Amino acid sequence: GENVEQHPSTLSVQEGDSAVIKCTYSDSASNYFPWYKQELGKRPQLIIDIRSNVGEKKDQRIAVTLNKTAKHFSLHITETQPEDSAVYFCAAIRGNNRLAFGKGNQVVVIP
Amino acid sequence: GAGVSQSPRYKVAKRGQDVALRCDPISGHVSLFWYQQALGQGPEFLTYFQNEAQLDKSGLPSDRFFAERPEGSVSTLKIQRTQQEDSAVYLCASSYNMDTQYFGPGTRLTVL
Numbered sequence: 001g002e003n004v005e006q007h008p009s010t011l012s013v014q015e016g017d018s019a020v021i022k023c024t025y026s027d028s029a030s031n032y033f034p035w036y037k038q039e040l041g042k043r044p045q046l047i048i049d050i051r052s053n054v055g056e057k058k059d060q061r062i063a064v065t066l067n068k069t070a071k072h073f074s075l076h077i078t079e080t081q082p083e084d085s086a087v088y089f090c091a092a093i094r095g096n097n098r099l100a101f102g103k104g105n106q107v108v109v110i111p
Numbered sequence: 112g113a114g115v116s117q118s119p120r121y122k123v124a125k126r127g128q129d130v131a132l133r134c135d136p137i138s139g140h141v142s143l144f145w146y147q148q149a150l151g152q153g154p155e156f157l158t159y160f161q162n163e164a165q166l167d168k169s170g171l172p173s174d175r176f177f178a179e180r181p182e183g184s185v186s187t188l189k190i191q192r193t194q195q196e197d198s199a200v201y202l203c204a205s206s207y208n209m210d211t212q213y214f215g216p217g218t219r220l221t222v223l
Contacts, residue, residue, distance in 0.1 A: 004153075032210040034210075034212070043214045043215060043217060044214045046212070046214075091153075097144070097166075098170070099212060103152055103153050104153050
């Protein structure tokens with residue numbers, strides 16, 4: 001099955017700086033890649049997603065880039081704010097509907 | 112509109128008890144998923160429904176776990192004879208297409 005790995009496990013950034021989280025996946029047939037933000041005790045919240053026919057997608061301060069050849073995709077958060085502090089999960093799916101999640105990245109934005 | 116809701120939000124069970132966890136998906140979403148999230152880990156797939164049909168139950172960890180969605184809307188995840196290793200957050204998600212999934216707040220199950 002699909003294996004998704006996230007790096008780094010913890011990321012601390014100064015407020016206003018950019019944060020980048022990278023995910024790698026194993027199944028070249030995967031075609032949909034969402035990113036979820038989860039605050040402590042709350043539900044995973046879909047923040048951005050990308051499909052395999054697109055290389056980059058942007059939504060305000062958040063962007064995702066996909067490299068199908070290398071089988072990795074990255075989340076970019078610009079102008080970080082304290083409310084961006086959370087655990088971020090990447091996932092991948094290959095059309096069989098079961099999302100395979102990474103273990104998560106703890107992002108800490110230091111005011 | 113209303114998002115995915117789950118009840119109860121917290122459940123404490125004694126080892127050996129049966130529990131039932133409920134999920135109300137977003138109205139009109141034909142696909143419904145159950146995931147298990149252990150502390151400090153990402154969600155792990157349990158099972159998937161399209162309308163009332165359970166199309167994939169390969170993630171259910173044992174035959175003590177059973178899920179149903181009899182009318183294609185509300186779903187119930189049942190765990191029989193709970194054990195301590197069943198302690199986790201159980202997340203439900205629904206989708207209007209084949210992939211974009213929206214999660215509920217989860218049920219935190221603690222088995223003593």
